[in-house]
């Protein structure tokens with residue numbers, strides 16, 4: 001979820017990564033010793049998403065997928081990002097966890113804080129007790145969205161918009177190719193929002209997400225995850241409202257912006273893409 005954090009520090013470590021990780025055949029995936037099967041399933045989905053994005057974005061970025069054990073995470077992931085939080089390092093490397101972990105468990109919505117219907121969906125989607133692995137595995141596709149933004153040369157207007165766009169891309173890929181997998185991400189996102197204890201949220205405003213982006217990602221990962229769940233839920237609403245064609249128009253519109261726009265101007269550009277986008281964005 002986190003692009004471009006302390007890149008220079010990361011790079012010196014990333015160069016070493018392939019010396020101890022194993023490559024998955026001739027693919028772009030590298031994995032820890034015991035994570036081959038995990039790498040296969042994440043890589044297969046990522047490759048399909050890559051083909052889908054490439055089919056209408058008109059660029060082809062190069063990237064590598066790292067599926068890491070906790071031990072390898074310490075060596076090769078961003079040093080301040082908790083094990084389990086997917087991230088992109090700005091140099092084509094998508095980093096995800098191979099194993100279920102404390103971060104996922106801690107952020108699994110507590111069933112007794114959920115409505116009966118939400119608790120039922122949680123159990124149906126993630127098992128009982130629930131494991132969020134199928135949700136977090138899909139986030140490699142969110143990270144791929146960052147790679148495409150970078151390759152296409154998109155100007156980063158706002159952190160929240162960059163993140164929301166990646167979630168819209170993930171949702172659009174699923175809706176257009178694997179509708180049945182939408183619950184894997186959306187049930188978690190909506191349940192997390194429903195059950196998250198408000199006293200554990202340091203920040204909730206959109207402008208805080210923008211201004212405290214690095215602080216949130218490194219010091220308040222649960223709070224950061226809550227924002228991402230909000231973005232996932234909104235991404236679903238936006239896709240439902242504007243459809244694939246609207247998403248393509250949004251992508252091309254953002255790509256056409258060559259300078260940083262002030263808030264009001266940026267809002268007007270976003271609202272001009274589709275009335276449905278205006279409605280969802282105004283609901284924050």
Ligand SMILES: [Zn+2]
Nearest residue numbers: 001002163166
């Ligand atoms: Zn992200």
